[in-house]
Amino acid sequence: MQSAIRILVAGGLAFAGRECALADPRANTEAPAFWGAPTVDGGKCCGTLGEVRENIDRIDAALIALMAERGRYVHEAARFKPNPAAVEDKARVEAIIRKVRRLAEVRKLNPDVAETTYRAMTAGFAEDERRVAAEMMRHPAR
Numbered sequence: 425m426q427s428a429i430r431i432l433v434a435g436g437l438a439f440a441g442r443e444c445a446l447a448d449p450r451a452n453t454e455a456p457a458f459w460g461a462p463t464v465d466g467g468k469c470c471g472t473l474g475e476v477r478e479n480i481d482r483i484d485a486a487l488i489a490l491m492a493e494r495g496r497y498v499h500e501a502a503r504f505k506p507n508p509a510a511v512e513d514k515a516r517v518e519a520i521i522r523k524v525r526r527l528a529e530v531r532k533l534n535p536d537v538a539e540t541t542y543r544a545m546t547a548g549f550a551e552d553e554r555r556v557a558a559e560m561m562r563h564p565a566r
């Protein structure tokens with residue numbers, strides 16, 4: 425009796441797993457869309473989740489290049505701070521947040537996404553700048 429129950433449960437789980445695999449787009453990035461029509465590039469994109477992700481990967485590479493350039497200026501900013509405790513500038517961060525929210529609106533990007541990203545980014549950059557400032561204090565090259 426118990427083994428019959430075990431077989432039924434195992435069969436049910438296997439069936440549910442198969443259903444999930446069929447419905448789960450992560451299992452097949454070449455499957456057609458479930459809903460709607462393509463919205464990007466004048467309706468040319470995208471036919472598959474794979475195509476969506478190729479574009480996201482291309483944009484991520486460009487964003488990282490821009491972040492690296494931003495990072496070089498953040499390191500430069502450390503030269504104008506007397507010590508690591510003086511690195512963080514909350515008023516400047518709030519001004520940046522207001523600016524990027526406005527820019528996002530113009531570009532039809534959800535301003536909340538811009539704000540969340542920039543709060544994380546400026547916190548990360550400030551941490552990095554503190555490390556650079558501490559290094560400068562240890563080895564002043566004047």
Ligand SMILES: C=C(O[C@@H]1C=C(C(=O)O)C=C[C@H]1O)C(=O)O
Pocket residue numbers: 497498501511512513514516517520545546547549550553
């Ligand atoms: C780069 C600076 O230092 C820190 C990093 C900031 C940033 O990532 O934009 C902004 C303000 C500071 O917290 C700066 O003071 O401008």
